[in-house]
Amino acid sequence: MKDSITALRALQKQLYAYRYAEALISYDEAAVAPPESEAGRAEASEVFARLSFDALVNPGTAALLAQAGQDAEDAQQAAEVRELRRAYDRICRIPAEEYAAFSKLVAQAMPAWGRAKRGNDFAAFAPYLEQIVAAKRRQAACIDPARDPYEVWLDQYEPGLTVARCDAFFAALRTAIVPLLAEIQKRGAPIRTDFITQDWPLAQQKELSRRAMALWGLDPAHTVLGESEHPFTDSLYSGDVRMTTHYHPTDATVSLYSVLHEGGHALYDAHVDPALDYTVLQGGASMSIHESQSRLFENCVGRSRAFVHCLWPTLKELFPAQLADVTEEEWYRAVNRAEPGPIRTEADELTYPLHIMVRYELEKALLHGELAVRDLPAAWNAKYQQTLGLTPPDDAHGVLQDMHWAGGDIGYFPSYALGSAYAAQAMDDIRKTLDVDACVARGDLAPLRAELEKRLWRYGCLKTPDELIGSLCGGAFDPQHYIGYLTRKYTALYAL
Numbered sequence: 001m002k003d004s005i006t007a008l009r010a011l012q013k014q015l016y017a018y019r020y021a022e023a024l025i026s027y028d029e030a031a032v033a034p035p036e037s038e039a040g041r042a043e044a045s046e047v048f049a050r051l052s053f054d055a056l057v058n059p060g061t062a063a064l065l066a067q068a069g070q071d072a073e074d075a076q077q078a079a080e081v082r083e084l085r086r087a088y089d090r091i092c093r094i095p096a097e098e099y100a101a102f103s104k105l106v107a108q109a110m111p112a113w114g115r116a117k118r119g120n121d122f123a124a125f126a127p128y129l130e131q132i133v134a135a136k137r138r139q140a141a142c143i144d145p146a147r148d149p150y151e152v153w154l155d156q157y158e159p160g161l162t163v164a165r166c167d168a169f170f171a172a173l174r175t176a177i178v179p180l181l182a183e184i185q186k187r188g189a190p191i192r193t194d195f196i197t198q199d200w201p202l203a204q205q206k207e208l209s210r211r212a213m214a215l216w217g218l219d220p221a222h223t224v225l226g227e228s229e230h231p232f233t234d235s236l237y238s239g240d241v242r243m244t245t246h247y248h249p250t251d252a253t254v255s256l257y258s259v260l261h262e263g264g265h266a267l268y269d270a271h272v273d274p275a276l277d278y279t280v281l282q283g284g285a286s287m288s289i290h291e292s293q294s295r296l297f298e299n300c301v302g303r304s305r306a307f308v309h310c311l312w313p314t315l316k317e318l319f320p321a322q323l324a325d326v327t328e329e330e331w332y333r334a335v336n337r338a339e340p341g342p343i344r345t346e347a348d349e350l351t352y353p354l355h356i357m358v359r360y361e362l363e364k365a366l367l368h369g370e371l372a373v374r375d376l377p378a379a380w381n382a383k384y385q386q387t388l389g390l391t392p393p394d395d396a397h398g399v400l401q402d403m404h405w406a407g408g409d410i411g412y413f414p415s416y417a418l419g420s421a422y423a424a425q426a427m428d429d430i431r432k433t434l435d436v437d438a439c440v441a442r443g444d445l446a447p448l449r450a451e452l453e454k455r456l457w458r459y460g461c462l463k464t465p466d467e468l469i470g471s472l473c474g475g476a477f478d479p480q481h482y483i484g485y486l487t488r489k490y491t492a493l494y495a496l
């Protein structure tokens with residue numbers, strides 16, 4: 001191995017160690033630490049963030065990347081150079097003072113957003129969001145002055161993603177889903193839901209999590225499930241994957257579907273080729289590709305008739321009293337019901353992408369300078385009325401519900417909807433050669449896992465997101481697969 005490649009590996013291992021520490025700190029914060037412990041954590045986090053920044057952004061890195069780019073001898077080494085250069089180029093174009101000031105702004109905006117949400121007071125949060133939008137516009141101009149500022153941030157979460165592709169995707173969704181939802185509300189067959197809200201004992205819910213993770217094929221020697229307010233998954237490396245869930249004592253479906261969703265993220269992280277561990281290529285390739293795997297397992301598999309059939313004996317065994325007068329078909333229909341509501345994280349499979357569409361249109365308008373922050377609540381409510389047929393009761397259940405913008409994450413939301421669409425297309429393609437429903441119905445997910453490992457999981461960031469979307473989906477991305485999937489499923493469910 002050439003000297004430059006050896007040095008590049010050493011740099012990556014250093015960055016890995018800082019990332020490991022930061023990931024442990026945030027898992028600990030969410031799932032373990034006592035509530036009043038943020039002071040010490042903030043001190044430690046700041047040190048690791050600084051170490052990580054200094055390790056990457058220094059005069060030696062540019063020279064090292066140039067040399068390693070010439071010395072790379074195989075696809076993995078070339079990809080390591082490509083990914084490190086990408087990270088370096090973005091960070092080093094933003095002035096150091098701007099970078100530091102933005103971290104501080106976000107650190108202040110997050111608690112301000114929390115207070116504003118609790119107090120239903122958008123005006124108290126607006127000054128922070130105005131500064132965040134202005135900073136994102138300035139930084140986009142630093143990174144690529146010739147490019148649409150919103151697209152610069154889309155590209156951060158998914159390299160290669162464009163405004164044109166998102167516009168076409170959401171336009172196709174709107175045309176198909178808005179009339180379908182109206183039809184369901186007008187003449188859809190009613191769905192029984194009375195049994196969802198009742199007492200679901202915690203011990204049995206925890207056993208259900210354990211069995212669901214076993215069905216997914218998650219190895220308990222390398223995966224752990226904790227509890228946190230908002231479920232999430234993070235992996236330290238391919239051999240240490242951390243998931244969380246949140247148990248609701250009166251609704252067992254909330255945690256069940258969180259575990260199925262996070263389990264999809266965990267499977268992806270755990271099956272990346274271990275040869276990529278400790279390099280920048282470890283882990284998932286982009287936010288929307290990661291989300292494609294969680295939503296594939298949560299929805300395409302987890303909400304399918306075949307999976308409900310497979311899980312039903314377990315549900316009846318763990319919850320005999322709660323499900324005494326409930327049939328398998330009633331359970332299937334209840335966990336698939338479509339009901340427009342104001343809250344994104346509580347949305348069903350059909351209305352979910354409409355919540356994302358609203359956010360996409362608004363955040364794009366903010367970055368294009370076409371919408372002022374002070375006009376955001378009214379614009380939010382108007383779009384909800386127009387898209388989902390309802391107006392949120394207040395800003396806390398409207399424009400203030402999500403933390404993303406307060407955290408500086410503008411351009412992130414489309415990932416959620418794109419991920420669902422990649423999942424639907426991948427399933428269509430996989431079904432050409434594998435009877436997925438037959439495997440799932442008998443609880444054998446190994447053939448599906450093998451297919452996803454071959455198409456996507458093992459590559460980590462070795463290939464570009466565009467290449468991986470192609471191999472996952474079995475061809476160029478086409479949102480009609482997702483639209484077809486939703487239309488077939490909901491037309492049958494509501495007997496339209």
Ligand SMILES: [Zn+2]
Pocket residue numbers: 261265291294
């Ligand atoms: Zn997710």
